Amino acid sequence: MILANKISISYDGVKDIIHNASFANINYGDFVFITGSSGSGKSTLLKSFYGDIAIKSGALFVNKHKLYNITNSKLRSLRKSIGIIFQDYKLIQEYSVEQNIMLPLKLNGYSDKLSLNQARKLLKHVKIYNKGECYPAELSGGEQQRVAVARALAHNPKLILADEPTGNLDDRSADIIWSLLKKANEQLGITIVVVTHRIPDNFAYPFRKFTISDGEIYES
Secondary structure, eight states: OEEEEEEEEESSSSSEEEEEEEEEEEOTTOEEEEEESTTSSHHHHHHHHTTSSOOSEEEEEETTEEOTTOOHHHHHHHHTTEEEEOTTOOOOTTSOHHHHHHHHHHHTTOOHHHHHHHHHHHHHHTTOGGGTTSOGGGSOHHHHHHHHHHHHHTTOOSEEEEESTTTTSOHHHHHHHHHHHHHHHHHHOOEEEEEOSSOOTTOOSOOEEEEEETTEEEEO
16 A cells, blocks of 8 residues: 655755655555654655655655656546545635535546535534534534545545644544544545554554654654
Protein backbone atom coordinates (compact mmCIF):
# COMPACT_ATOMS: atom_id res chain seq x y z
CA MET A 1 0.00 0.00 0.00
CA ILE A 2 2.71 2.56 1.03
CA LEU A 3 6.46 2.04 0.70
CA ALA A 4 9.24 4.60 1.11
CA ASN A 5 12.87 4.09 0.17
CA LYS A 6 15.40 6.84 0.92
CA ILE A 7 12.94 9.69 0.42
CA SER A 8 13.77 13.33 1.05
CA ILE A 9 11.13 16.07 1.34
CA SER A 10 11.44 19.82 1.88
CA TYR A 11 9.13 22.83 1.90
CA ASP A 12 11.58 25.31 0.41
CA GLY A 13 13.50 23.00 -1.93
CA VAL A 14 16.67 23.55 0.11
CA LYS A 15 16.46 22.24 3.68
CA ASP A 16 15.08 18.71 4.04
CA ILE A 17 12.50 18.13 6.75
CA ILE A 18 12.52 14.42 5.87
CA HIS A 19 15.95 13.21 4.80
CA ASN A 20 16.92 9.92 3.16
CA ALA A 21 14.19 8.13 5.11
CA SER A 22 12.84 4.63 4.56
CA PHE A 23 10.19 2.52 6.23
CA ALA A 24 8.78 -0.97 5.89
CA ASN A 25 5.69 -1.43 3.77
CA ILE A 26 2.36 -0.19 5.17
CA ASN A 27 0.09 -3.03 4.10
CA TYR A 28 -3.53 -3.11 3.03
CA GLY A 29 -5.69 -3.20 6.16
CA ASP A 30 -3.08 -1.72 8.52
CA PHE A 31 -3.93 0.89 11.13
CA VAL A 32 -0.90 3.17 11.47
CA PHE A 33 0.01 6.08 13.71
CA ILE A 34 2.74 8.53 12.69
CA THR A 35 4.07 10.45 15.68
CA GLY A 36 6.84 12.90 16.43
CA SER A 37 7.53 16.25 18.02
CA SER A 38 6.06 19.48 16.68
CA GLY A 39 7.81 20.42 13.45
CA SER A 40 9.25 16.95 12.93
CA GLY A 41 7.58 16.54 9.55
CA LYS A 42 4.52 14.40 10.36
CA SER A 43 2.06 16.41 8.30
CA THR A 44 4.65 16.93 5.57
CA LEU A 45 5.05 13.19 5.19
CA LEU A 46 1.28 12.67 5.13
CA LYS A 47 0.86 15.32 2.42
CA SER A 48 3.47 13.55 0.30
CA PHE A 49 1.27 10.42 0.34
CA TYR A 50 -1.37 12.17 -1.76
CA GLY A 51 0.97 14.38 -3.78
CA ASP A 52 0.26 17.69 -2.05
CA ILE A 53 3.99 17.98 -1.38
CA ALA A 54 6.42 16.46 -3.88
CA ILE A 55 9.35 14.37 -2.73
CA LYS A 56 12.81 15.65 -3.75
CA SER A 57 14.38 12.25 -4.18
CA GLY A 58 13.97 8.57 -3.44
CA ALA A 59 11.10 6.19 -4.15
CA LEU A 60 7.64 6.56 -2.65
CA PHE A 61 4.83 4.25 -3.69
CA VAL A 62 1.21 4.69 -2.60
CA ASN A 63 -1.37 2.17 -3.79
CA LYS A 64 0.93 1.09 -6.63
CA HIS A 65 1.51 4.68 -7.80
CA LYS A 66 5.06 6.04 -7.82
CA LEU A 67 4.94 9.60 -6.43
CA TYR A 68 8.26 10.90 -7.74
CA ASN A 69 7.52 13.05 -10.83
CA ILE A 70 3.99 11.65 -10.98
CA THR A 71 1.83 12.92 -13.85
CA ASN A 72 -1.36 14.84 -13.18
CA SER A 73 -3.54 12.07 -14.60
CA LYS A 74 -1.94 9.43 -12.40
CA LEU A 75 -2.18 11.72 -9.37
CA ARG A 76 -5.92 12.14 -10.00
CA SER A 77 -6.24 8.36 -10.23
CA LEU A 78 -4.39 7.93 -6.93
CA ARG A 79 -6.54 10.49 -5.12
CA LYS A 80 -9.70 8.65 -6.16
CA SER A 81 -8.54 5.81 -3.88
CA ILE A 82 -7.83 8.07 -0.88
CA GLY A 83 -10.01 9.77 1.73
CA ILE A 84 -8.50 12.65 3.71
CA ILE A 85 -9.48 13.98 7.15
CA PHE A 86 -8.06 17.28 8.38
CA GLN A 87 -7.76 18.69 11.89
CA ASP A 88 -9.75 21.78 10.88
CA TYR A 89 -12.39 19.74 8.97
CA LYS A 90 -12.07 21.67 5.66
CA LEU A 91 -15.82 21.63 5.08
CA ILE A 92 -17.28 24.03 2.52
CA GLN A 93 -19.29 26.51 4.55
CA GLU A 94 -21.69 27.36 1.73
CA TYR A 95 -22.63 23.68 1.27
CA SER A 96 -25.02 21.73 3.44
CA VAL A 97 -23.77 18.69 5.32
CA GLU A 98 -25.23 16.40 2.63
CA GLN A 99 -23.60 18.43 -0.13
CA ASN A 100 -20.22 18.27 1.60
CA ILE A 101 -20.40 14.47 1.80
CA MET A 102 -21.61 14.22 -1.80
CA LEU A 103 -18.70 16.28 -3.12
CA PRO A 104 -16.11 13.52 -3.73
CA LEU A 105 -18.76 11.41 -5.43
CA LYS A 106 -19.82 14.27 -7.68
CA LEU A 107 -16.18 14.96 -8.58
CA ASN A 108 -15.86 11.30 -9.59
CA GLY A 109 -18.86 11.52 -11.90
CA TYR A 110 -21.58 9.89 -9.81
CA SER A 111 -25.19 10.97 -10.28
CA ASP A 112 -27.01 13.28 -7.88
CA LYS A 113 -29.33 10.47 -6.81
CA LEU A 114 -26.56 7.97 -6.03
CA SER A 115 -24.47 10.64 -4.29
CA LEU A 116 -27.36 11.73 -2.10
CA ASN A 117 -28.26 8.15 -1.16
CA GLN A 118 -24.66 7.47 -0.19
CA ALA A 119 -24.49 10.69 1.85
CA ARG A 120 -27.61 9.77 3.79
CA LYS A 121 -26.33 6.25 4.49
CA LEU A 122 -23.11 7.70 5.84
CA LEU A 123 -24.93 10.24 7.99
CA LYS A 124 -26.66 7.29 9.65
CA HIS A 125 -23.31 5.57 10.03
CA VAL A 126 -21.75 8.54 11.83
CA LYS A 127 -24.96 9.07 13.83
CA ILE A 128 -25.92 12.57 12.72
CA TYR A 129 -28.66 11.66 10.23
CA ASN A 130 -30.84 14.59 11.28
CA LYS A 131 -28.13 17.12 10.38
CA GLY A 132 -28.08 16.58 6.61
CA GLU A 133 -29.68 19.89 5.71
CA CYS A 134 -27.65 21.90 8.23
CA TYR A 135 -24.60 23.95 7.35
CA PRO A 136 -21.17 23.42 8.98
CA ALA A 137 -21.41 26.57 11.11
CA GLU A 138 -24.54 25.13 12.76
CA LEU A 139 -22.66 22.07 14.01
CA SER A 140 -20.32 21.47 16.93
CA GLY A 141 -16.67 20.68 16.25
CA GLY A 142 -17.24 16.99 16.93
CA GLU A 143 -20.20 16.91 14.54
CA GLN A 144 -18.20 18.67 11.84
CA GLN A 145 -15.45 16.09 12.16
CA ARG A 146 -18.01 13.31 11.83
CA VAL A 147 -19.12 14.94 8.58
CA ALA A 148 -15.48 14.99 7.50
CA VAL A 149 -15.19 11.26 8.27
CA ALA A 150 -18.36 10.57 6.28
CA ARG A 151 -16.98 12.60 3.36
CA ALA A 152 -13.71 10.65 3.48
CA LEU A 153 -15.67 7.38 3.32
CA ALA A 154 -18.09 8.50 0.60
CA HIS A 155 -16.23 7.14 -2.44
CA ASN A 156 -15.21 3.83 -0.81
CA PRO A 157 -11.48 4.61 -0.53
CA LYS A 158 -8.77 2.03 -0.02
CA LEU A 159 -6.79 4.42 2.18
CA ILE A 160 -7.74 7.13 4.68
CA LEU A 161 -5.15 9.72 5.69
CA ALA A 162 -6.00 11.66 8.85
CA ASP A 163 -4.00 14.67 10.05
CA GLU A 164 -4.56 15.23 13.80
CA PRO A 165 -8.26 14.30 13.39
CA THR A 166 -9.07 14.79 17.08
CA GLY A 167 -6.74 17.71 17.82
CA ASN A 168 -9.57 20.22 18.20
CA LEU A 169 -12.05 17.95 19.97
CA ASP A 170 -13.06 17.19 23.54
CA ASP A 171 -12.51 13.67 24.86
CA ARG A 172 -16.03 12.42 24.13
CA SER A 173 -16.00 13.70 20.55
CA ALA A 174 -12.49 12.33 20.05
CA ASP A 175 -13.60 8.88 21.22
CA ILE A 176 -16.37 8.90 18.61
CA ILE A 177 -13.90 9.72 15.83
CA TRP A 178 -11.50 6.97 16.93
CA SER A 179 -14.41 4.52 17.00
CA LEU A 180 -15.41 5.46 13.44
CA LEU A 181 -11.85 5.04 12.18
CA LYS A 182 -11.52 1.67 13.87
CA LYS A 183 -14.79 0.52 12.29
CA ALA A 184 -13.62 1.66 8.86
CA ASN A 185 -10.49 -0.40 9.31
CA GLU A 186 -12.04 -3.47 10.92
CA GLN A 187 -15.32 -3.73 9.01
CA LEU A 188 -14.38 -2.25 5.62
CA GLY A 189 -10.69 -3.17 5.46
CA ILE A 190 -9.64 0.42 4.77
CA THR A 191 -6.00 1.21 5.53
CA ILE A 192 -5.85 4.03 8.09
CA VAL A 193 -2.83 6.31 8.52
CA VAL A 194 -3.12 8.89 11.30
CA VAL A 195 -0.72 11.71 12.13
CA THR A 196 -0.96 12.62 15.81
CA HIS A 197 1.25 14.12 18.50
CA ARG A 198 -0.12 11.58 21.00
CA ILE A 199 -1.74 8.18 20.65
CA PRO A 200 -4.75 7.93 23.00
CA ASP A 201 -3.96 6.04 26.19
CA ASN A 202 -7.18 4.03 25.87
CA PHE A 203 -6.70 3.06 22.22
CA ALA A 204 -7.31 -0.69 22.54
CA TYR A 205 -6.92 -1.79 18.93
CA PRO A 206 -4.03 -3.35 16.96
CA PHE A 207 -1.86 -0.70 15.30
CA ARG A 208 1.59 0.05 13.98
CA LYS A 209 3.55 3.09 15.10
CA PHE A 210 6.06 5.15 13.12
CA THR A 211 8.04 7.95 14.75
CA ILE A 212 9.78 10.80 12.93
CA SER A 213 12.94 12.10 14.56
CA ASP A 214 15.75 14.20 13.07
CA GLY A 215 14.34 13.71 9.58
CA GLU A 216 14.29 9.92 9.79
CA ILE A 217 11.41 7.49 10.26
CA TYR A 218 11.46 4.60 12.71
CA GLU A 219 8.93 1.88 13.44
CA SER A 220 8.48 0.82 17.06
